[in-house]
Amino acid sequence: MxxxxxxxxxxxxxxxQLAALCPFGAITAxxxxxxxxxxxxxxxxxxxxxxxxxxxxxxxxxxxxxKDAYKGIAVFGEHNRGQLHNVTLELLGKAAQLAxxxxxxxxxxxxxxxxxxxxxxxxxxxxxxxxxxxxxxLDDFRMDVYANAFxxxxxxxxxxxxxxxxxxxxxxxxxxxAARFHTGLTADCxxxxxKPNTDLVQIRPAFGGNIMAQIVTTNTRPQFxxxxxxxxxxxxxxxxxxxxxxxTLAPDQLRSTTAILDIKEKAKIIDISEAKVIVAVGRGLxxxxxxxxxxxxADLLGAQLACTRPLVEAGWFDAKRQIGLSGRxxxxxxxxTLGVSGSVQFAAGMRGSEMIVAINSDPHAxxxxxxxxxxxxxxYEIVPQLIAKIEGGSHVQ
Amino acid sequence: xxxxxxxxxxxxxxxxxVDPVTGVLKRSGIKGKMNPYDLFALETSLQLKEKYGGQLTxxxxxxxxxxxxxxxxxxxxxxxxxxxSDRKLGGADVLATSYTLxxxxxxxxTYDLIICGKQTTDGDTAQVGAEIAEWMGxxxxxxxxxxxxxxxxxxxxxxxxxxxxxxQRMPLPCLLCTDADVNTPRLPSYKRKKEIGAGTIRTMTxxxxxxxxxxxxxxxxxxxxxxxIFPPEKNDAKQMFTGTSAQLADRLYALLTxxxxxxxxxx
Numbered sequence: 001m002x003x004x005x006x007x008x009x010x011x012x013x014x015x016x017q018l019a020a021l022c023p024f025g026a027i028t029a030x031x032x033x034x035x036x037x038x039x040x041x042x043x044x045x046x047x048x049x050x051x052x053x054x055x056x057x058x059x060x061x062x063x064x065x066x067k068d069a070y071k072g073i074a075v076f077g078e079h080n081r082g083q084l085h086n087v088t089l090e091l092l093g094k095a096a097q098l099a100x101x102x103x104x105x106x107x108x109x110x111x112x113x114x115x116x117x118x119x120x121x122x123x124x125x126x127x128x129x130x131x132x133x134x135x136x137x138l139d140d141f142r143m144d145v146y147a148n149a150f151x152x153x154x155x156x157x158x159x160x161x162x163x164x165x166x167x168x169x170x171x172x173x174x175x176x177x178a179a180r181f182h183t184g185l186t187a188d189c190x191x192x193x194x195k196p197n198t199d200l201v202q203i204r205p206a207f208g209g210n211i212m213a214q215i216v217t218t219n220t221r222p223q224f225x226x227x228x229x230x231x232x233x234x235x236x237x238x239x240x241x242x243x244x245x246x247x248t249l250a251p252d253q254l255r256s257t258t259a260i261l262d263i264k265e266k267a268k269i270i271d272i273s274e275a276k277v278i279v280a281v282g283r284g285l286x287x288x289x290x291x292x293x294x295x296x297x298a299d300l301l302g303a304q305l306a307c308t309r310p311l312v313e314a315g316w317f318d319a320k321r322q323i324g325l326s327g328r329x330x331x332x333x334x335x336x337t338l339g340v341s342g343s344v345q346f347a348a349g350m351r352g353s354e355m356i357v358a359i360n361s362d363p364h365a366x367x368x369x370x371x372x373x374x375x376x377x378x379x380y381e382i383v384p385q386l387i388a389k390i391e392g393g394s395h396v397q
Numbered sequence: 398x399x400x401x402x403x404x405x406x407x408x409x410x411x412x413x414x415v416d417p418v419t420g421v422l423k424r425s426g427i428k429g430k431m432n433p434y435d436l437f438a439l440e441t442s443l444q445l446k447e448k449y450g451g452q453l454t455x456x457x458x459x460x461x462x463x464x465x466x467x468x469x470x471x472x473x474x475x476x477x478x479x480x481x482s483d484r485k486l487g488g489a490d491v492l493a494t495s496y497t498l499x500x501x502x503x504x505x506x507t508y509d510l511i512i513c514g515k516q517t518t519d520g521d522t523a524q525v526g527a528e529i530a531e532w533m534g535x536x537x538x539x540x541x542x543x544x545x546x547x548x549x550x551x552x553x554x555x556x557x558x559x560x561x562x563x564x565q566r567m568p569l570p571c572l573l574c575t576d577a578d579v580n581t582p583r584l585p586s587y588k589r590k591k592e593i594g595a596g597t598i599r600t601m602t603x604x605x606x607x608x609x610x611x612x613x614x615x616x617x618x619x620x621x622x623x624x625x626i627f628p629p630e631k632n633d634a635k636q637m638f639t640g641t642s643a644q645l646a647d648r649l650y651a652l653l654t655x656x657x658x659x660x661x662x663x664x
Contacts, residue, residue: 173527182620183620185620216624373636
């Protein structure tokens with residue numbers, strides 16, 4: 001099973017062609033013989049683009065799942081100190097859009113203690129049913145008992161798709177539960193669509209680079225995905241039509257092996273994801289001292305300063321200021337990027353911004369593909385002149 | 398204390414591109430490096446070993462070339478290194494990857510602590526650690542910023558949650574995923590390099606695992622399938638401006654005033 005090499009169809013030229021074709025360098029040519037190494041990611045490029053019939057892919061017979069046994073789109077109701085996390089509302093909005101394709105119900109699962117008011121709020125955001133696990137043992141987030149409650153919900157309700165916010169808790173809980181059900185989980189989806197057969201189409205940047213991947217979970221249920229805060233828009237609340245369902249767990253399922261010793265609220269920190277105006281800098285910035293120039297512009301615009309991943313890796317910025325898939329997602333009214341090339345992973349974190357202005361000296365920079373306004377030029381010349389002009393005027397908060 | 402740290406070799410650059418016409422992936426740079434997030438996991442492991450004594454094993458899964466990354470871990474202070482490498486493991490998603498690693502860890506021995514990094518820079522999923530823990534039936538914690546204390550039975554850790562810093566005590570054995578920037582990873586030691594030379598790296602294949610059924614690994618063992626890959630959408634409504642720097646600064650100033658981000662006129 002897997003990739004099959006048909007050596008009889010491969011001559012020295014074909015072998016060399018295949019070796020050059022593999023994006024991961026996993027094919028080695030030795031004369032007219034080829035071998036596939038452990039670097040293979042089964043992207044099947046060699047099958048599609050190589051000499052016909054040289055390498056074929058034989059799929060393993062797959063276990064199938066009865067998709068009709070799983071119905072509905074469920075949202076994990078994340079909350080903290082009596083407040084729903086906004087990502088929960090955003091996911092409820094997306095679930096409603098997805099449900100229009102399959103005409104299946106929208107569920108939420110809510111785990112905690114004294115969370116009834118939150119269940120009512122979830123119902124105002126369009127859920128048909130909210131399943132509530134309310135118990136003193138669930139007061140603080142403990143991985144084991146939360147995973148037990150979540151699993152109980154899946155076993156009893158059998159939802160087809162499950163959307164979880166890609167928060168620190170969601171990123172830890174979702175994989176835990178997905179693995180328990182031996183099912184697929186796609187992290188940090190930037191776009192979700194629904195097929196009529198209830199397969200959830202999950203789109204996210206892949207290979208860390210400038211490629212989008214469309215991912216499906218065709219043979220297992222439920223289908224898990226995580227979505228970052230601010231990727232989708234929260235809907236307007238409306239008159240509730242659904243109902244809350246009280247759920248109970250067996251005592252052994254509520255027994256945690258983890259003891260919480262202390263919880264301290266974090267000090268208010270810089271949060272670029274809430275910023276309305278952002279000035280973002282990338283590798284076009286030549287030295288650390290030049291941050292001052294970008295900071296000057298940011299100050300004049302009442303903006304937060306943000307950056308790309310390489311600048312965090314270089315130690316120029318705190319990771320909290322990083323935009324992108326491995327940093328923060330921003331939804332600014334205005335974002336001005338200075339010397340940012342615009343990798344997919346960066347773009348995924350800011351393309352929802354209303355007005356994107358890019359300054360880059362390379363007219364082919366990827367950032368110009370997503371910018372609304374692109375300025376091809378040297379930031380070291382443009383920014384000082386812009387600052388001078390703004391200082392001549394005055395800025396509106 | 399017996400500790401195992403999971404590390405990964407990732408491409409040095411993230412410049413993998415897809416040809417929009419043919420759909421061919423353009424080859425990325427062949428050179429690899431240790432996933433930067435794993436350096437924090439490795440440093441955390443080394444500090445624990447120094448404080449409590451014991452043995453540190455570094456584990457990775459990947460092509461033969463990934464041995465370089467294990468070598469780096471040995472030079473930093475790991476006691477031994479294991480490479481899981483088999484073509485049958487290719488194309489694995491999070492589920493199959495974590496299953497493979499859980500099988501490999503079990504084949505390596507028993508450990509008090511398994512430590513993983515936050516995420517990789519190539520997959521960017523941040524999910525493999527939690528899934529390994531589930532496959533192994535171990536408790537786990539994510540976003541660990543500090544291991545305060547460990548004894549024969551339990552470990553006390555500080556976690557960086559969304560709005561809070563949580564201190565919790567959990568039983569051993571368990572799995573921890575370190576947060577980013579929690580320490581300053583040491584550099585590989587030249588002295589150690591002189592001492593151990595190339596180092597000894599144990600290689601495992603599918604045949605060395607307890608479950609040798611290839612259907613549970615790689616693409617066949619994956620629950621998710623990549624239906625297609627494509628270049629990101631472009632914004633067709635864009636306006637591009639070229640000209641002298643002065644013209645461009647004027648342009649931008651006009652835009653910012655037009656959209657009321659800057660007020661026109663003197664101060």
